Amino acid sequence: MQRSGESSIFLSQTxxxxxxxxxxxxxxxxxxxxxKALSKRFASEGAVVCMCxxxxxxxRTASLEIMSSGGKSFFEQTDISDEGQVRDFLALCSSNFGPxxxxxxxxxxxxxxxPLSGYLSQEWTKVxxxxLNGLFYMTRNALPFFAPAGGSIINVSxxxxxxxxxxxxxxxxSKFAAEGFSQALSIELRSKGIRVNSVSPGAVATEMRHQAYPQEDQRDLRKPEEILDVFVYLASDESKHVTGKSFDAQHFTKG
Ligand SMILES: NC(=O)c1ccc[n+]([C@@H]2O[C@H](COP(=O)([O-])OP(=O)(O)OC[C@H]3O[C@@H](n4cnc5c(N)ncnc54)[C@H](OP(=O)(O)O)[C@@H]3O)[C@@H](O)[C@H]2O)c1
Known part of the structure; x- marks a missing residue:
């Protein structure tokens, strides 16, 4: 997919x-x-949200929805499997909004x-x-832009x-790898005050879930908006001592 080169900043009062x-x-x-639901929720909690x-x-639609609710957002078309695009996106986030x-x-x-025995090599590489590569590119290239006081990384497992x-x-x-990545990174970044946790969303009504279970009636599932409390908790100072943990979004208790 060609990148449009388009990016936009929307600012308004919260x-x-x-x-x-x-x-x-x-x-x-x-x-x-x-x-998308998470971006809107974080913006409603007062964050400036940089979306890719x-x-x-x-x-653009997500950004307009955030702006119409008084939130602040920025977006940039980015394929996270391309490290150059990831670098450009993160540099733009930081130059526009700081750490x-x-x-x-x-x-x-x-x-x-x-089954793995019938899995095509090109599909393996693509996923x-x-x-996995996208997770690594985003994380490694974001770390230099983290605030000196530290921060929070949340990996969706x-x-x-x-x-x-x-x-x-x-x-x-790839999700087993994400769990291992989160654990190792949480130890490595502890002294820098950057917390790393993973969240498993459970069954949530989205396009990916429909692709995995095409026969399922999505009206029986939680909506994305209904599983976000754990993300807000992990992003906020309320969880400032929580790192290296793995959370289940649908059975979330503060730990
Ligand atoms: N829904 C569930 O039941 C469920 C359960 C367990 C875990 N999860 C996890 O939750 C996360 C979100 O999934 P979802 O259910 O919301 O799926 P989704 O509706 O398919 O959304 C996936 C998002 O990833 C983006 N994306 C895919 N490839 C990308 C790439 N190369 N570069 C940048 N962005 C890319 C898609 O945007 P573009 O297509 O525009 O790039 C889209 O915004 C995933 O990590 C998934 O594994 C979901």
Whole structure:
């Protein structure tokens, strides 16, 4: 996909006594689903939200929705599997808004639901290039822009990244990797005051979930907006001593 080179900044007034006031949050995969809902929620809590994904029209819509509710946002068309695009995006976030306080590595793709023995190599590479390389590119290139006081990194995982299930292929493997990445990084960054935790959303009504379970009636599932409290908690100072932990968004208790 060609990049449009387009980016926009929308600024407007927000209220106070919010959980993320004046924090700068970077969210990948913000064009739809959980990432879009999370961007809107973080903005409603007072954060400036820097959003990326590949579909720029959907990012623009998300940004307009944030602005119409009085929030602040920025977006840039970015494929997280391309490290150059990731670098450009993060540099723009920081040059526009200053140090980053929060990074949510949310973007991901599903890939085919087939056994590993029949998994095509090109599909394997494609899924890992987004779910694993993208996670690494976003994190490594965001770290130099983190606020001196530290911050919070939240990696979006999955139940199939904790207990292996058949027919999840590279997706399941990438989520196990995300859990390991989160654990190692949390130890490495502890002295810098940057916390790293993972969140498994559970079954949530999104395009990815529909792709995984096409026969399912999504009206029976939680909506993205209904699973976001754990993200706000982990992004906020309320969880300032919490790091190296793995959370289940649908059974969230403050720890
Ligand atoms: N929904 C569930 O039930 C469920 C359960 C467990 C875990 N999760 C995890 O939750 C996260 C969000 O999933 P979702 O359900 O909201 O899925 P979704 O609706 O398919 O959204 C995925 C997001 O990732 C973005 N994305 C995909 N490839 C990208 C790339 N190369 N570069 C940048 N952005 C990219 C997509 O935007 P573009 O297409 O515009 O790039 C989109 O914004 C994922 O990490 C997923 O594994 C979801």
């Amino acid at each position: 209220g106070n006594s919010l959980k993320l006031t004046n924090k700068v949050a970077v969210i990948s995969g913000a064009s739809r689903g959980i990432g 994904a590949r579909h720029v029209d959907q990012l 980053i306080d929060i990074l949510v590595n949310n973007a991901g793709i599903l890939g085919p639901r087939v 890992l290039s987004v779910n 999955s139940s199939v990244g904790k207990i292996a299930q058949p027919n999840w292929g590279a997706y399941g493997v």
